[in-house]
Amino acid sequence: MFAVAWIGFAGEASAQQLPNLSIIRPAPEQPLPFSHKKHAAQGLECAVCHPMPDPGVFAEIAGTEVCMGCHVQVKTDSPAIQALTAAHRAGKEIDWTPVYVIADFVYFSHRKHLERAKVTCAACHGDVASMDAVAKEFNISMAGCMQCHRETEAPLGCSFCHETRGAD
Ligand code: HEC
Ligand code: HEC
Ligand code: HEC
Ligand code: HEC
Ligand code: HEC
Structure with a gap:
């Protein structure tokens, strides 16, 4: 059309x-x-x-799966990484702004x-x-x-x- x-x-x-x-x-x-x-x-x-x-x-x-390749161990005391980990565990992706x-x-x-x-x-x-x-x-x-x-x-x-x- x-x-x-x-x-x-x-x-x-x-x-x-x-x-x-x-x-x-x-x-x-x-x-x-x-x-x-x-x-x-x-x-x-x-x-x-x-x-x-x-x-x-x-x-x-990349989805959280790729990030967690490092962040299971790296910077786990950071609130941002804790939020990333929580999203990953809940099966959610991060809603990045284009x-x-x-x-x-x-x-x-x-x-x-x-x-x-x-x-x-x-x-x-x-x-x-x-x-x-x-x-x-x-x-x-x-x-x-x-x-x-x-x-x-x-x-x-x-x-x-x-x-x-x-x-x-
Ligand atoms: C190869 C390992 C690796 C991968 C894969 C990786 N990161 Fe990281 N990330 C790091 C390292 C190391 C730091 C710390 C860097 C520094 O402070 O100089 C970091 C820091 C961060 C920080 C800042 C944390 C803070 O509070 O300082 C965020 C947020 C982050 N990464 C998100 C992500 C996301 C989202 C992905 C996936 C898209 C990802 N990372 C993939 C190694 C990785
Ligand atoms: C840095 C240089 C550069 C920029 C910036 C650029 N292009 Fe291109 N583009 C090229 C070149 C070189 C080719 C030729 C590729 C070839 O020879 O087939 C091309 C080819 C194309 C083609 C043809 C592909 C095909 O099907 O054969 C399209 C469609 C296109 N560009 C769209 C865009 C659009 C839309 C933008 C802006 C968002 C853009 N380009 C920005 C360099 C550029
Ligand atoms: C010729 C120009 C051009 C080149 C070269 C180019 N990009 Fe892009 N990129 C764009 C445009 C235009 C958009 C917006 C596309 C859209 O909205 O569909 C974009 C969007 C993106 C996005 C957001 C997701 C998407 O596809 O909309 C990512 C991530 C990205 N580019 C990464 C890269 C990486 C990594 C490279 C090198 C390997 C690269 N780009 C090379 C023009 C380019
Ligand atoms: C560790 C993972 C990681 C690596 C490596 C990485 N990126 Fe990204 N990239 C991201 C994430 C996560 C976002 C979304 C957040 C943001 O925009 O910063 C992004 C966003 C982008 C965007 C904006 C996409 C949009 O929404 O339009 C571009 C362009 C881009 N990256 C290009 C690159 C280029 C070029 C390289 C290599 C020099 C690269 N990235 C390496 C994770 C990565
Ligand atoms: C190399 C790629 C390319 C070619 C070739 C091209 N355009 Fe575009 N055109 C674009 C892009 C990218 C936009 C959208 C810009 C934006 O979203 O901000 C656009 C937007 C437009 C619009 C909408 C403008 C608006 O107000 O949003 C018109 C009309 C248009 N093009 C006409 C043409 C005509 C007529 C030609 C041939 C003379 C042409 N374009 C050739 C890439 C191209």
């Missing part, structure tokens, strides 16, 4: 006429004081906590960018390993995507990002 409306729209708009949707936000409040900086100092790779299972459109955030959210009419795939385009996490999320709290530093408005697509000679056609697409 949306695709039909889209065709009419695409004919009239151009990237230049669209509003600039670059909103850089401070880090949102999170249910637990999780620090990427401290965990990166433990030598943990991103993929330990952010696997990208097929089809790789989304990056997951930092990066893209409109659902936009097609985006992590795996395509990481494998095919060979861009690093930092190109879109900044130097997360040095952050205590993750803030939205990167502009994921259309202008933000387009800027890199122009620089890297990636596709610029409206339908690449806006057509309804399958997993590949």
Whole structure:
């Protein structure tokens, strides 16, 4: 249904006429004081906590099971770790507040960018390993995507990002 409306729209708009949707936000409040900086100092790779299972459109955030691999023993006297442990025992996941959210009419795939385009996490999320709290530093408005697509000679056609697409 949306695709039909889209065709009419695409004919009239151009990237230049669209509003600039670059909103850089401070880090949102999170249910637990999780620090990427401290965990990166433990030598943990991103993929330990952010696997990208097929089809790789989304990056997951590890469940409490992964956390408890260390936190059964590490920092058990901390109230935050006690809350983490209680959630784990109750079979609940932590309700993290999303930092990066893209409109659902936009097609985006992590795996395509990481494998095919060979861009690093930092190109879109900044130097997360040095952050205590993750803030939205990167502009994921259309202008933000387009800027890199122009620089890297990636596709610029409206339908690449806006057509309804399958997993590949
Ligand atoms: C490889 C082991 C390891 C894994 C896996 C791990 N952590 Fe940690 N975590 C640590 C260590 C070590 C510290 C203490 C770091 C420091 O204080 O410098 C820590 C500290 C923390 C703290 C701060 C505790 C406090 O009060 O100071 C929180 C919260 C936390 N981790 C949450 C998590 C969550 C949530 C996960 C899973 C997504 C996770 N951790 C996975 C090792 C780990
Ligand atoms: C020990 C587990 C762990 C490791 C290792 C880890 N992360 Fe995370 N990551 C989390 C957790 C938990 C959250 C949710 C809380 C938050 O936003 O800080 C998160 C959130 C994020 C977010 C924000 C997601 C959103 O909601 O938009 C990004 C981006 C991110 N991580 C990137 C990275 C990158 C890049 C690396 C490697 C440099 C990395 N992470 C390593 C556990 C981890
Ligand atoms: C080309 C830009 C780009 C690259 C490269 C990239 N991301 Fe993302 N990431 C995004 C966008 C856009 C979103 C929001 C996706 C959404 O809302 O569906 C996002 C969301 C996330 C999330 C929140 C969960 C989700 O999928 O919505 C995590 C966690 C994350 N990224 C981790 C990573 C990690 C780890 C890497 C490197 C291995 C990485 N990202 C590389 C653009 C990127
Ligand atoms: C850091 C640079 C960079 C950023 C930022 C970036 N892209 Fe890309 N993107 C690329 C490159 C390079 C390719 C080309 C991959 C190839 O050659 O197939 C690509 C390819 C794509 C494709 C085509 C994948 C396919 O099916 O062939 C889509 C869709 C896409 N990007 C959407 C987005 C969206 C949406 C955003 C913003 C949230 C974004 N990109 C941000 C570099 C980037
Ligand atoms: C590289 C990916 C990409 C390409 C190519 C692209 N867009 Fe977008 N577009 C986006 C993203 C991402 C958003 C959503 C921004 C947000 O949520 O803040 C968006 C949003 C929009 C919106 C909604 C604006 C609003 O007010 O929310 C329109 C209309 C639009 N695009 C039209 C187009 C047209 C027309 C073309 C072809 C000239 C095009 N787009 C090409 C990524 C792309």
